[in-house]
Amino acid sequence: MVRGLASSLAALSVVSTAAAALHEVYYNVSHALANPSGLYERTAVGVNGTWPPPPLIVNYNDTVRVHAYNGLENEVTSLHHHGMYFNKTVSSPKEGFGEGHVGSQYVDGLRAPFIIKPETEVHTYDDEYIIIVSDWYNEQHSKLTKEFMSLWNPTGAEPVPNSAAIYVADANGNYLSGFNENVTIPFEAGKTYRLRIINQAAFAMFYVWLDGHDMSIIEADGTDTEAYPVDHVSLAVAQRYSVLVTARNDTNSNYLFHANFDATMFDTVPDDLQLNYTSTVSYGVSVTAEEETREVLDMTPDWLLVPSQVEVQQEANRFIELGVYFDTFDDGVNRAAFNNITYQSPEVPSVFTAMSMGNDSNNPVAYGPQTHAYTLEKGEVVDLQLRSPVDFTLKVINWDANSHPFHLHGHKYQIVRVAQDVASNDTDLNPPHTEGAANPMRRDTIVVPAGGAVNIRFVADNPGAWIFHCHIEWHLEAGLAVVFIEAPNEMQTEQEIPQAMLDQCAALGVPVTGNSVGKMSLTEFPGAVRGPYPQILGWRPKGIGALAGCILTALLGMATVVWYAMGGQLDADELHEEVVRELEKKKKGGLIKRGVKSAFGKKN
Structure with a gap:
């Protein structure tokens, strides 16, 4: 797989030393081949013909202009910068990631780290790595979504990933070679490293830790915190943590970095699904790292973290x-709701x-x-x-x-x-x-x-x-x-919709004024999506009517049986007379052209 950065992005991944630099970023959102598990090559959504897309690394107060071209065939696309708050300025240093936000293109690989470096670091360290943990599916998101949101999936069982995809970038945004067990992260004795760990999965939560080293959380979702010692970190989808790790002084061993699926999230665990993944932290010696295990893996108590910048709790109104x-x-599909x-x-x-x-x-x-x-x-x-x-x-x-x-x-x-x-x-x-x-x-x-x-x-x-x-x-x-x-x-007095957005909507046939269906009204919603709704359990009018009909039919049937049992039927002569009357009616109507011998031996 081609992993190198496109020339137009080469300068982007290097942190600028100039104040308030301008970064012009050009994205051709397009398909690329990907095979992070080494077992199955598939078409992914990448940038400039490569997957994974390159990281964005800039300084606080820099300006970033992302010029995105949609190179996908027959698909619209959009980009969302997760963790970035668009209020006309970048409000603070942080780490997040860019992701596709149309359909589930995020599942197909349209995601990359986005790091904003502060003017002054709260914690000191010598070097850093960006570690991406994610799940990976061999099938396209469109097929998986269709199967998931289907009448044939009444329990709402989510698609289980086929593997994990663990990969690493250095401080300059250059990806290290390989995925999962094929990644080697170089450490130097005595140095302190910041590991920026990002969960870019579609579904899976991960537990991560580093054998033989102490870790302390120093940041979560872009909020710097006081150092909080941990022996492992849990990361749900879209969460980000930074941990400080001090390298060992002895360099006669290598160690394993672990990223384990939380298998309790999966309705079923396929026999061939690998749950535990490791990469090697290397001190430059040719020694196989020995694996340490964790008996208990708990959720990280993020509510106990203390932000470095104090903000008192607001009083709510x-x-x-x-x-x-x-x-x-009521449409038969398992759905989620607030x-x-x-x-x-x-x-x-x-x-x-x-x-x-x-x-x-x-x-x-x-x-x-x-x-x-x-x-x-x-x-x-x-x-x-x-x-x-x-x-x-x-x-x-x-x-x-x-x-x-x-x-x-x-x-x-x-x-x-x-x-x-x-x-x-x-x-x-x-x-x-x-x-x-x-x-x-x-x-x-x-x-x-x-x-x-x-x-x-x-x-x-x-x-x-x-x-x-x-x-x-x-x-x-x-x-x-x-x-x-x-x-x-x-919004109406302070903001203005860019003309480019209006042009895009016009090209797609999307209305840009009015209520949810384009009417300037609070009462007219022709064609608005309504429902589906939760099924109403218990007795409803149709159910009551159906049950009453069944009961009435059953009673009539029972009465008929009793009537016949008590002699409530015609005798032979009465039956003969009834048949004759019916035949006479048919003759008068021209339906009988010749005599008919009755079942009782008489001829009419």
Whole structure:
């Protein structure tokens, strides 16, 4: 596989030493061959004819212009920079990744690291590596999605990956050779390394650790933290962690870096699926690394991390509660839902509705019945059980049997509360909701445990239409999303839709004004997507009518049997007379042309 960077991107992957540099980046989003497992070559979505796409590494305050050309045949595409908050400026140093956000092109490989270096580092280190952990599918996303969202998958079993894809880039954005067991990461004795670990999977969570070395978390989702010692790190889809590792002084051994699938997420584990992957950390000696095992692998308690930059907990004035459900809906397909509403994209993108509907843009109805929109005033603090400037608290309760990583576009949020079991009386598992935390952890992707709940809080200070969704790709496809329409009045006065976007929509036949179907109305929604809806259990009118009909038919049948049993039938003479009467009727109607001998031997 060709792994080298295209010439137009060569300068991009080197961190600029000049202040406020301009990076012109040219992407030809196109197909490329990929075979990270070494077992199956397939067509992936890459950039400039290569896969994986190259990392973006820039400095804080630099300007990045990404010029994207769609080189895919018969497919639209779009790019989303995960973890970057588009409020006209890059708000802080951070790490994230670019990803495709049309269909599931992300699953097919359209994803790459995006690192913004700060002016001053909070923690000191000598060198760094970017380590990407991801799952890999041999089939195209379109086929997998069709099978997943099908009547023939009533339990909603997600596609299980065929393998992992672990690969590494150095500090300058150059990929090291190989994948998985074929990757070798050079260490030098006594140096301290920053390992930027990014989960770019579609579905799988990973547990990672490095044999023979101590690790300390120093950053999560772009938030620098006080050093937090760990012996392993759990990463759900779309989460990012940086850990500091000090190399050993003795150099007579090599060591293994582990990335293990969390197999509990898979409905079934195929016999040929490799669950545990290792790469080698090499001190330059020709010695096979010995493997260490971990008996217990727990979720990383990210709510215990302490941000280096203090931000006190905001007092909320808006509260939203979202319940996570999976079930077979009335169309026979297993779907996901928040509060029984499964997300379906509107015909008019929500940002255009917010920009064009005047004061009506503050009414959630404008965005359509299946968009599941919440409108927020600027400055509200939202408490979301999953909360925002509005200070907002958002509460998410996970009634599903599996954990889910939830990601909010446009914001980091404070972690206010994490409950492992919302039904428990044990305060360790179900702690009370408290206020006044001095410096709660902030990130943009959090895991809500199975049967648990999370309260997060953010300030609605970034006007826009921001989706909040499960970052497991299959669950987003199944409808596990809502949209926050933030400060629509300010959007209309402070923002302008670029002409290029309007031109793109015109080319695609996408309307750019009005409610979810393009009408300047809060009551007219012709052709709007409605449903599917959760199945209504219990007795409904049609069911009651059907049961009543069955009971009546059964009673009539029983009465007929009893009637015959009690002699309630015609005797031979009565039957003969009845037949004669019927024949006479037919003669008069011209249907009988000659005599008919009856069954009783008489001729008419």
